[in-house]
Amino acid sequence: MSDIIKLLPDHVANQIAAGEVVQRPASVVKELLENAIDAGATQIQMIIKDAGKTLIQVIDNGKGMSMTDARMAFERHATSKISTADDLFNLHTKGFRGEALASVAAIAQISVKSKREEDDLGTLLAIEGSKITKQEPVVTSKGTMISVRNLFYNVPARRKFLKSDQVELRNITDEFHRVAMVHPEVAISFTHNDTSLFNLVKSTYRQRIVGIMGAKTNEKLVPVEEETELMSIRGFIGKPEFARKTRGLQYFFVNNRFIKHNYLNHAVASAFEGLLKDKSNPSYFLYLTVPTDSVDINIHPTKTEVKFDDEHSLYAILRASVKHALGQFSVNSIDFQQEKQYEVPYDVAKNGFTQAPKIEVDPDFNPFQQDSKPEKSYQAPTFQKPPSQPWESLYAGIEETTQLIDETHTEESTSSMFQQHEVEQRNIFQLQRKFIISTLKSGLLVINQQRAHERILYEKLLRQLTVQNGVSQQLLFPIKINLPVEEVAILIALQEELEHTGFLFKSLENNVVEIEGLPLELKEKDVPGVLEAVIAKEQHDLPENTYSPADRLAQTMATSMSIKTGEVLNSEAMENLVDELFACKEPEITSSGKKIFINLSGDSLNSKFN
Ligand code: ADP
Ligand code: MG
Numbered sequence: 001m002s003d004i005i006k007l008l009p010d011h012v013a014n015q016i017a018a019g020e021v022v023q024r025p026a027s028v029v030k031e032l033l034e035n036a037i038d039a040g041a042t043q044i045q046m047i048i049k050d051a052g053k054t055l056i057q058v059i060d061n062g063k064g065m066s067m068t069d070a071r072m073a074f075e076r077h078a079t080s081k082i083s084t085a086d087d088l089f090n091l092h093t094k095g096f097r098g099e100a101l102a103s104v105a106a107i108a109q110i111s112v113k114s115k116r117e118e119d120d121l122g123t124l125l126a127i128e129g130s131k132i133t134k135q136e137p138v139v140t141s142k143g144t145m146i147s148v149r150n151l152f153y154n155v156p157a158r159r160k161f162l163k164s165d166q167v168e169l170r171n172i173t174d175e176f177h178r179v180a181m182v183h184p185e186v187a188i189s190f191t192h193n194d195t196s197l198f199n200l201v202k203s204t205y206r207q208r209i210v211g212i213m214g215a216k217t218n219e220k221l222v223p224v225e226e227e228t229e230l231m232s233i234r235g236f237i238g239k240p241e242f243a244r245k246t247r248g249l250q251y252f253f254v255n256n257r258f259i260k261h262n263y264l265n266h267a268v269a270s271a272f273e274g275l276l277k278d279k280s281n282p283s284y285f286l287y288l289t290v291p292t293d294s295v296d297i298n299i300h301p302t303k304t305e306v307k308f309d310d311e312h313s314l315y316a317i318l319r320a321s322v323k324h325a326l327g328q329f330s331v332n333s334i335d336f337q338q339e340k341q342y343e344v345p346y347d348v349a350k351n352g353f354t355q356a357p358k359i360e361v362d363p364d365f366n367p368f369q370q371d372s373k374p375e376k377s378y379q380a381p382t383f384q385k386p387p388s389q390p391w392e393s394l395y396a397g398i399e400e401t402t403q404l405i406d407e408t409h410t411e412e413s414t415s416s417m418f419q420q421h422e423v424e425q426r427n428i429f430q431l432q433r434k435f436i437i438s439t440l441k442s443g444l445l446v447i448n449q450q451r452a453h454e455r456i457l458y459e460k461l462l463r464q465l466t467v468q469n470g471v472s473q474q475l476l477f478p479i480k481i482n483l484p485v486e487e488v489a490i491l492i493a494l495q496e497e498l499e500h501t502g503f504l505f506k507s508l509e510n511n512v513v514e515i516e517g518l519p520l521e522l523k524e525k526d527v528p529g530v531l532e533a534v535i536a537k538e539q540h541d542l543p544e545n546t547y548s549p550a551d552r553l554a555q556t557m558a559t560s561m562s563i564k565t566g567e568v569l570n571s572e573a574m575e576n577l578v579d580e581l582f583a584c585k586e587p588e589i590t591s592s593g594k595k596i597f598i599n600l601s602g603d604s605l606n607s608k609f610n
Contacts, residue, residue: 011130014076014106015155021103024162025052026171028104028148033179034094035101036060037186038081039144042202044188046176051168051192053151053159061143064116067123071135074110074127076102089293094257106130107158108151114144129154166493170539173197173486177212178258181251181285184208197485209236209285213249214511216482222329224286226321230313231290233321237268238283239329240275245529246536249283254295256287259306267315271322284322290314428574434565436574443605445578447597450565451590452581457521458558458591459584461501464519465550470502472517478506479527481513487535488513494534497553522561533560555591 008016022028029052036044039062049055065073072078079098082088088096104110105127115122115138126134152159162168169192176198180188184205190198200211210218221236238249250268252259272282294309308314427439436447464470483491491498492508499505504517515527522530537556563569569577581587581596588596 010076011106014102014130017076017099018103018106019158021100022107022151024171025056025151025168026175028052028056028108028151029058029172030175030179031095031100031104032056032058032146032148033175033188035146036062036144037179037183038093038095039063041143042186044186046188046190048169048172048190048192051165052172053162053165053168055147055149056151057145057147059143059145061141064119064143065114065123066116066119067135067137070112070114070123070125071132073101073112074105074125074130074132078102091255091292091297102130104148107153107155109149109153111147111149112144113138113140115140115142117142166490169489170486178251178253180212181205181208182253182256182258182287205234205285205287206236213484214482220283221285222325224321224325226317226324228317230294230310231288231317233286233288233318235286236284237286237322237325240272240282240326243272243276243280243282244532245280246532246539249285250281251285253287254297254306255289255292257297257306258304259297260304261306263311263315264318267318268322271319271326275326286318288314288318426575426578428571428578430569430574433568436569436578438574438578440599443599443601443603445597445599447578447581448595449567449569449574449577450562451594451596452577452587453562454558454590455584455587455596456577456580457561458554459586460521461519461554461557462551464502465497465500465554468500470500471520472502472504473520474504474517475515475524478514478516479524481515481528481531482511483513483531483535485511490535490538491531494538494549494553497550498534500550501553501557519557519561526561530557530560533557551591558591 021031025048029046029048033044033046036058039060041060041062043061045057045059047055047057047059069080075098077098078101079096081093081096081098082091106129110125110127112125112127113122121137122140124134124136124138124140125132152162173190176188176190180186180198180200184200184203184207187202188198188200189196198212200208203211206218206221206223209221220238220242222239224233224235224237226233235253250265252261252264268282268284268286276282290308296307429437430449431437431446434449436449436452438445438447488508488511491513495505495508502517502519502522503515506514506516508514513531518524518527533556534553537552590596
């Protein structure tokens with residue numbers, strides 16, 4: 001038998017290698033933008049068609065390539081950025097593997113125009129499936145323009161697996177953010193299907209972040225700065241009150257490279273401990289610089305994961321710096337609120353700032369009243385929202401009663417329960433601010449308040465979405481919310497459905513959302529949270545998901561609008577909730593299949609006393 005092992009032809013090897021480097025249009029975007037930055041560009045234009053499936057074009061004013069270099073650039077392992085293995089430990093460029101362009105050339109149709117400062121004429125190259133099909137001199141300005149057309153045109157199996165334009169565009173936008181955010185010194189623009197999405201001028205870090213995330217971000221940023229031998233940190237954290245349910249706005253850059261790092265993420269999160277609402281995530285934009293030989297960025301082909309030499313020390317430094325920044329912010333902040341008080345970071349204490357929080361002490365402050373604020377209480381949907389102040393004491397009273405009922409072991413309250421039971425009417429009360437207990441002729445009903453409300457809202461919203469007749473409460477003053485452009489794009493895509501639920505949009509474009517009407521059950525202060533949840537759901541659930549868009553929207557909105565565990569309900573609100581629950585088609589389970597109530601029959605109670 002003859003030998004059977006052969007070397008793969010280059011174009012096949014390149015296609016295989018391309019699989020690692022180029023998973024989707026966004027991968028190409030990342031490589032091209034990084035090459036432009038590595039070439040020292042101060043201006044970059046990115047033009048995308050059909051979420052990158054038809055065209056990805058990047059134009060830079062960087063140092064350009066000679067004719068030979070332009071050809072070489074598309075060979076595998078061809079790079080100008082390193083020449084020895086030692087260079088790997090002293091990287092100052094984004095690229096270094098020399099395989100990006102070769103990979104892209106294997107699976108797309110490419111044209112390149114490039115010219116160096118010192119040359120009179122530039123070079124035009126066309127490459128298709130790794131083969132150079134055209135090369136000629138061309139009149140062009142200094143810099144490089146690369147156009148990547150019809151990605152995966154020769155690998156139908158890969159092309160078929162591309163996601164919807166919406167999803168692919170989101171990935172591209174993510175990559176664009178990651179590069180733009182770390183290079184505010186570079187003017188950079190992004191156009192999709194002839195619409196300009198970003199046009200960012202040269203600016204400071206802060207202005208760049210705001211330019212990307214929207215004008216409202218500015219007031220939310222708290223600066224962080226720290227210099228140590230092991231690491232220097234600069235950047236911003238989001239004020240605790242702007243923390244989000246989604247993990248969206250978390251950015252670490254190490255030596256100008258976007259990375260993901262669970263351990264360091266934990267360091268930041270733990271610095272926020274006690275300051276955030278349940279399950280919300282702090283936002284951060286942190287630029288870390290470490291000695292190049294103390295970090296290994298080489299362990300992952302797409303290079304978002306890195307390994308540090310001394311992770312434990314970095315953790316401690318990062319945590320302390322973020323705490324320090326939070327402490328400074330609270331000391332300086334005029335609207336600092338008592339309930340948001342937190343432990344004083346050690347270095348603030350060291351610097352003698354310890355007296356500041358004491359000044360703020362409010363002698364009337366009662367920590368037990370926190371949860372009894374009217375805004376936390378459930379308003380029966382059919383009622384007008386009361387003006388907040390006069391109700392405050394009333395609600396506090398209600399809370400006391402519920403607390404009493406909480407402790408049903410006390411003899412007094414147990415006996416009063418029995419007395420009430422003798423009267424032929426429904427008794428209803430709240431337990432642990434979580435359950436509604438209602439007496440029935442035949443026993444006891446224990447209802448999970450949050451789940452019950454979720455079911456009610458879900459059925460209402462779904463009905464409105466199906467018959468398309470949402471009822472709105474008109475707002476006296478429209479609400480204006482700033483969101484990143486791509487999040488507004490998601491809302492635009494959902495606009496019709498959202499309007500069926502009762503939203504009325506005055507405008508919905510670029511990064512501004514203006515709302516002049518709301519679904520009846522939605523409180524004004526909850527609007528940002530609900531929109532955020534809707535956007536997050538769309539971002540994380542791919543359209544291939546089995547639920548219909550209407551169903552998905554109803555579910556998300558119902559979950560985020562529902563009253564929560566921990567909210568105090570008065571008896572009227574509880575009565576309404578129970579009535580509405582049992583008017584539902586499926587009162588037993590939530591839309592995600594969780595049990596809403598249990599029924600303790602007289603018989604089952606009896607059996608417990610045997
Ligand atoms: P790497 O970036 O890892 O070196 P690439 O395949 O991305 O590998 O690029 C190969 C080479 O082509 C680079 O090392 C660089 O010399 C050259 N190159 C690529 N893009 C540009 C550009 N926009 N301007 C100038 N040179 C470029
Ligand atoms: Mg590169």
